[in-house]
Amino acid sequence: MSDFLSAQTRTETDSLGSVEIPAAAYWGVHTARAHENFPIARRPISVYPDFIRAFACVKQAAVRANLEIGALDEQRATLIDRACEEVKTGMLLDQFVVGVVQGGAGTSTNMNVNEVITNRALELAGHQKGDYDFINPNDHTNHSQSTNDTYPTAIKIALAFSLTSLLEELALLADAFARKGREFAHIIKVGRTQLQDAVPMTLGQEFTAFAVTLREDIDRLREAVTLLGEVNMGATAIGTGINAPKGYRQAVVRHLRDITGLNLVSAGDLIESTSDTGVFITFSGALKRSALKLSKISNDLRLLSSGPQAGLGEINLPPRQAGSSIMPGKVNPVIPEAVSQVAYAVAGSDVTVSMAVEAGQLQLTAFEPIIAHSLFQSITWLERACTTLRVNCVDGITANEDRLEDMVSRSVTVITALAPVIGYAAAAKLAKEALATNERVSDLVIAHGLLDEAQLADILQPAKLAGLEPDPQTGAIDVISRDE
Numbered sequence: 001m002s003d004f005l006s007a008q009t010r011t012e013t014d015s016l017g018s019v020e021i022p023a024a025a026y027w028g029v030h031t032a033r034a035h036e037n038f039p040i041a042r043r044p045i046s047v048y049p050d051f052i053r054a055f056a057c058v059k060q061a062a063v064r065a066n067l068e069i070g071a072l073d074e075q076r077a078t079l080i081d082r083a084c085e086e087v088k089t090g091m092l093l094d095q096f097v098v099g100v101v102q103g104g105a106g107t108s109t110n111m112n113v114n115e116v117i118t119n120r121a122l123e124l125a126g127h128q129k130g131d132y133d134f135i136n137p138n139d140h141t142n143h144s145q146s147t148n149d150t151y152p153t154a155i156k157i158a159l160a161f162s163l164t165s166l167l168e169e170l171a172l173l174a175d176a177f178a179r180k181g182r183e184f185a186h187i188i189k190v191g192r193t194q195l196q197d198a199v200p201m202t203l204g205q206e207f208t209a210f211a212v213t214l215r216e217d218i219d220r221l222r223e224a225v226t227l228l229g230e231v232n233m234g235a236t237a238i239g240t241g242i243n244a245p246k247g248y249r250q251a252v253v254r255h256l257r258d259i260t261g262l263n264l265v266s267a268g269d270l271i272e273s274t275s276d277t278g279v280f281i282t283f284s285g286a287l288k289r290s291a292l293k294l295s296k297i298s299n300d301l302r303l304l305s306s307g308p309q310a311g312l313g314e315i316n317l318p319p320r321q322a323g324s325s326i327m328p329g330k331v332n333p334v335i336p337e338a339v340s341q342v343a344y345a346v347a348g349s350d351v352t353v354s355m356a357v358e359a360g361q362l363q364l365t366a367f368e369p370i371i372a373h374s375l376f377q378s379i380t381w382l383e384r385a386c387t388t389l390r391v392n393c394v395d396g397i398t399a400n401e402d403r404l405e406d407m408v409s410r411s412v413t414v415i416t417a418l419a420p421v422i423g424y425a426a427a428a429k430l431a432k433e434a435l436a437t438n439e440r441v442s443d444l445v446i447a448h449g450l451l452d453e454a455q456l457a458d459i460l461q462p463a464k465l466a467g468l469e470p471d472p473q474t475g476a477i478d479v480i481s482r483d484e
Contacts, residue, residue, distance in 0.1 A: 009021060010023050011130075013029065016033070021130065026115065026129065027097060027112055027116055030108065030111035030137075031097060031098055037102075037108075038098065038099040038102045040101040043099065044096060045097075045100055046095075048372075048380070049093060051154065052096050052113075053090070053161065054154045054155075055109070055158075056088040058154045058233070060081055060085065060255075060259055061255035062143070062255075063081050065144070065252035066248065069245055069247045071143060076134075079121040079124050079125050080117060080135065080140065080141055082124055083116075083124060087113075097112065100372070104366075105151070105364060105365070106147050110142070110150055110151055111137065114141045114142045118140070121135050122135055144234075146236040146243075148232075148236065148364055149232045149233050149270075151368060152232065156228040156229075156279075157256075158376065162380070162383075166383040166386070167218055167221060169382075169383045169387055169390075170214055170218050173390045173394065174210075175211070176395055181207040182204065185202060189201060189314060189408060191413075199465070203314070203404065205467075210297050214293070214294075217286075220286050220289060221286050221290060224285075225283070228279060229262065229264050232270050234248055234252060238271060239271030239274040239275070249270075250266070274364060275364060275365065276360075278357060280357055284349065284350045284375060287346055288347050288350040291342065291343040295340040298339045298340045301336045301393070305317045314404055317336070321334060335389055339388070339389050342381045342382060342384075345381060349374035350378075352374045353370075356368070356370050409440065410438075410440065414460055418460075430445065430448070442456055
């Protein structure tokens with residue numbers, strides 16, 4: 001933002017009049033007006049580098065298509081192409097200064113991109129910034145385009161770029177839970193439904209289930225991103241393709257596929273595609289699903305580690321910081337708490353996306369900037385939440401084996417395994433008696449003569465109680481159920 005404080009300026013003019021622009025700035029008059037008009041979020045679009053990279057890909061594909069069909073001369077096209085390539089690699093990121101929340105359906109962002117690319121192209125040609133007689137942001141860099149086709153296309157490409165990192169972090173987190181599943185495979189515990197004791201299971205099964213649910217979300221997110229492959233480049237203002245020369249639509253999508261490596265196709269109906277942003281609801285819903293399941297897992301970790309004396313106390317989370325300014329020695333589950341808060345934000349963003357999509361009128365949804373901001377923020381925060389949950393929590397979790405063993409030995413939940421043999425009514429009576437007398441179920445079964453010790457020992461094998469088959473040679477318990 002230091003450019004705004006520059007003493008040296010150049011004058012740029014638009015249909016509203018003239019504005020003094022810092023001489024060193026690569027942005028121009030439209031960006032300056034947007035910066036003045038939208039001091040809302042105090043966050044520039046550059047906070048989402050994948051969005052800037054994606055927009056540069058769109059502009060590069062457009063200039064190559066224009067050159068191919070003869071709509072732009074080779075000299076200007078080559079210079080614009082070179083500037084796009086630089087922006088793609090992260091150069092000039094600080095020049096993308098318009099706010100993430102803006103009116104105008106994204107025009108301010110589109111023009112910020114046009115101006116930066118144009119002025120860098122001018123610089124490459126040895127011209128002064130602002131010498132728009134030679135290369136113009138509207139007439140050349142934006143040739144054959146409109147905000148209404150470049151902006152949503154850039155959003156879709158950026159989401160695909162950003163999702164790659166999120167999927168990698170989700171996979172790493174799933175692997176971390178799977179490792180804990182193997183580590184805890186031998187530990188029998190009491191499973192619970194509705195927070196009440198249910199039936200035995202292993203701690204390994206519990207952690208393996210966390211891994212499986214995260215991997216399912218990876219699949220769902222991959223399915224959602226495929227829907228982003230339909231783009232409306234060539235639609236220009238409302239989908240009629242006005243000012244887009246013949247052959248441009250096909251050429252620009254082909255170049256965009258080559259530049260991005262994504263499986264992009266042209267929309268079947270450009271008017272429908274320009275006015276309908278429903279795909280963002282689908283994508284946002286997939287993000288929300290993943291976020292809420294992460295929060296559910298985080299809640300489970302907090303419950304399982306509650307205590308350390310008066311709670312469940314089944315596992316220990318790594319102590320990350322002192323938990324109280326008044327209670328000495330207290331340590332809170334701060335990492336799962338932070339992850340859940342990210343999930344709440346993602347769920348809120350999903351509501352924002354839904355409302356913005358619904359609010360589209362006639363041939364355009366004017367609220368795509370808040371859709372873009374909401375989705376990019378959700379992806380960014382989810383990725384970071386996965387990282388901190390894995391590194392600062394899951395990798396360091398340990399089990400309180402003695403406590404778990406004691407809880408299982410005193411639990412009446414084993415009665416479920418006896419019901420098929422002694423009958424439901426007799427099993428229910430024994431469970432009630434065990435709770436009233438604090439006697440072990442196994443002792444009561446023997447005392448009532450319902451089973452002998454050998455029968456009881458066979459039925460109450462820890463592996464069988466958890467639905468597992470022990471290794472016939474070693475007796476070790478694996479995390480895989482007998483049904484698999």
